[in-house]
Amino acid sequence: MKNTFIKISRREIGECRPVYIIAEAGVNHNGRLDMALHLVEKAKEAGADAVKFQTFKTEKITTMHAASAKYQDEKTGRQFDMLKRLELSYNDFRKLSAFCKKKNIEFLSSAFDEGSMDFLIELGVKALKIGSGEITNLPLIMHAAKSGLPIILSTGMSDLFEIRYAVNIFKVARNPKLCLLHCVSQYPAPMDSLNLKAIVTLKKKFKVPTGFSDHSVGYTAAVAATALGASVIEKHFTLDKAMEGPDHKASSSPDELKEYITAVRETEKALGSGEKKIAGAEMNVKDLVRKSIVAATAIPKGALIIPEMLTTKRPGTGIQPCEIPKLIGAAAKQDIAADDIIEWRMIQK
Structure with missing residues (x-):
């Protein structure tokens, strides 16, 4: 399979295109619609391209006795109880989707069961997200693939x-x-675990757009991922890290998310086009620091120029040093004082 880009709404995502930044709200709404709507507002203010939630029916995705992960708050207990508290209704998601349209930010959500995926498709999402925990859930992946929608797979x-x-x-x-996101499922993920070069490996192996689902602290990894060619970057954020819930502590604050997105956009500017040329900002510096051919001694009119008569000095507004061979043996058209910048009008052609 070879596909250099995918399209979400009118936005093309892939090589030579701006990084598509997903603000991952996840379940950091704590099961409350008002908090979810506030998260949409903060994602928009931070400059994200999309805000993403998680859509599921608890009974469909976990047994009654599955334990929660170690990184999650000890108070969460069983996964079932934790997820039930965090579950939004389909009607909540309808309101979220409409609010995102009003705020002009893309609404996305990870689907964890086929029923939830069908609901999102009916809702009109422009892409589906599948989380890392479903990578071997081939029936769910097939269900997503058959939708014909773009799929982002962690x-x-x-x-x-x-x-x-x-x-x-x-x-x-x-x-x-299809877009593949490299991800290290630790919360937070230590820097020495990130293995960001895997972004490049995935792109080479599977010939599809690749990106990074970032669970690290700060924006260093995002800058590196952008430099490595990530097409999509996803970052968890919360309204308040001190809130109770499974993901708040490992998430960015709204201000941190804004700094994070700014860092990605500044990195994109710094990367440029790859074409090696003189930057506009360099033009003034160029003449100041380059050198010109200068008379090392006084050169009388009619004298044939020899190497000993020449040297090179700043500024670079005269004949460039690489032209010295053309001057050797030529006659001076006028008297040239020592330390004068030599110009072609001074030389007999």
Whole structure:
């Protein structure tokens, strides 16, 4: 499968295009619609391209006795109880989607079961997100691929063998609209665990747009991921890190999210086009620091120029030093004082 870009609404995502930044609200609304709406506002203010939530029916995705992850608050207890408290209704998501349209920010959500995925498709989402925990859930991935929508698939906790199985589903479904996100599923993820070069590996192996689902602290990893060619970057954020809930502590604050997005955009500016040329800002400096051919001694009119008569000095407003061979043996058209910048009008051609 080879696809250099996907399209979400009118936005093309892939090589030589701006990084698509997803503000991951996830379940940081604590099961409250008012908080979810506030998260949309903060994502928009921070400059994100999309804000993403998580859509699921608790009974469909976990047993009654599954324990919560170690990184999650000890008070969360069983996954079932925790997720039930964080579950938004389908009607809540309808309101969220409408609010996102009003705020002109893309509404996205990770679907964790087929029913929730069908609901999101009916809601009119322009892309589907599949989380890292579903990388081996081939029935769910096939369900997504058959939708024909662009799919963003996170690859935390997986290797190339498992990812290849998932990618092959899209070949079978004849849906080439896939973006793979490299991810390290630790919360927060230490810098020495990030292995950001895997972004490049995924792009080379699977020939699709790739990106980074970032669970690290700060924006250093985002800057590096952007430099490595990430097409999509996803970052968790919260209204308040001190809130109770599974993901708040490992998320960015609204101000941090804004700084994060600014860092990505500044990195894009710094990367440029790759074409090596003189930057406009360099033109004034160029003449100041380059050198010109200068008379090392007084050169009388009619004298044939020899190397000993010449030297090079700043500024670079005269004949460039690389032209010295053309001056050797030529006659001076006028008297040239020592330390004068030599110009072609002074030389007999």
